[in-house]
Amino acid sequence: MLKQNNWSGTHYVHGDLCSGCITSSKTVMLEKKSLDEFLSNINKGKAVIVSVSPQSRASLGVAFGLSPLQVFKKLTTLFKALGVKAVFDTSCSRDLTLIESCYEFITRYRQCHSTTDKKSKLGLPLISSACPAWINYAEKNLGSYILPNISSVKSPQQIIGAIIKNHVCQMLYQRPEDIYHVTVMPCYDKKLEAVRDAFVFQLDAQGEKIVEVDSVLTTVELLDLIKSKSVDFASLEESPLDNLLTNLDEGNLLYGVRGSSGGYAETIFRYASKNLFGKEIVGPLNFKTIRNPNFQEVTLEVEGETVLKFALCYGLQNLKQVVKKIDSGECEYQFLEIMTCPSAGCLNGGGQIKRKPGESVRSLELKYMENVIEADPFENPIIKGLYTEWLDQPGSEKATKHMHTEYHPRVESRTSQLQNW
Ligand code: SF4
Structure with missing residues (x-):
């Protein structure tokens, strides 16, 4: 069944180096x-x-x-x-991650908007958790002030x-x-x-x-x-x-779903628009580039007022800037899809095959969805079956036990931190 190798051994180079994957x-x-x-x-x-x-x-x-x-x-x-x-x-499994994340966002949003107690507003922005390089950074360097904002849903x-x-x-x-x-x-x-x-x-x-x-x-x-x-x-x-x-x-x-790093911001944005504000968005979302191509935001306006504001924040520099804003209480976003790799996030991860000279990230992005049908995670029959047979419903006790996790501040030596970053 397996044939002899005629793989050409082509030399590949990375156009944009991944800053996310650590080398320790x-x-x-x-x-x-x-x-x-x-x-x-x-x-x-x-x-x-x-x-x-x-x-x-x-x-x-x-x-x-x-x-x-x-x-x-x-x-x-x-x-x-x-x-x-x-x-x-x-x-x-990503569809299940996205469904649990949608429920987590809605729950936090409602909690934050049903009380005037400022402490309960710590739940927003909700930050995606699928990038272990980001989690590693947050646990070692940011600790208790940012960890409660990170989604508890597993990758x-x-x-x-x-x-x-x-x-x-x-x-x-x-x-x-x-x-x-x-x-x-x-x-x-x-x-x-x-x-x-x-x-x-x-x-x-x-x-x-x-x-x-x-x-x-x-x-x-x-x-x-x-x-x-x-x-x-x-x-x-x-x-x-x-x-x-x-x-x-x-x-x-x-x-x-579309989305080189899992489509977290897009899926939760659509779900929140529909379920919080009754606005079903048809067609592509209008992400606007802010500062640089690795930082984009999308907003929903209702009667002239911005009611939802989400951002894609890729690459270490953008990540550090947005963290400073959260720390100072100036972050205007309710959800952040944070990925440490710039230029298409995970699609451009450090474990991917190096691209041939002249080959752009765009070719990877096009390949990613080539003959792949875009589909709503909530309509996935396999995931519906898992809830029916096993997990009950999103956010249930069983779903929380098996599909969610916790983060803890970690202290590592200075040498180790420098090795990793
Ligand atoms: S490939 Fe994805 S998960 Fe891995 S470090 Fe890069 S952005 Fe994070």
């Missing part, structure tokens, strides 16, 4: 561990499951001249030939891990400790996210420790794997996708 000895150690562990666990008799991010599919799509759907089907062939049991899609990576280890394992007649779950991500920092204590659980006091995500491969590490197996990836057969946790519609096309 810990990350390098985890990088080494990921690929070796992944391969060895396939041979240890564990049921290996791989969840692939849409950003990684786009990066491979550009590198090999394939659509994201073709990449996904060929990856399924590759992984299954190696012994992987199932290959899933983090666009699917799509951790949410798919929680679904697999708490729920899908039962459908597959597997014990969670017998499943080895690997994600493919655009980012080295996702390795550090996966090893956070909050993402380890025990079924009972005597039970084995179970992690939501056992190992993380970056897109570029997956490319290394492809090369090491002497695979002619572009010519691989295309296998049917595992639709249990994959956004695949009846016409056999992928679907998901």
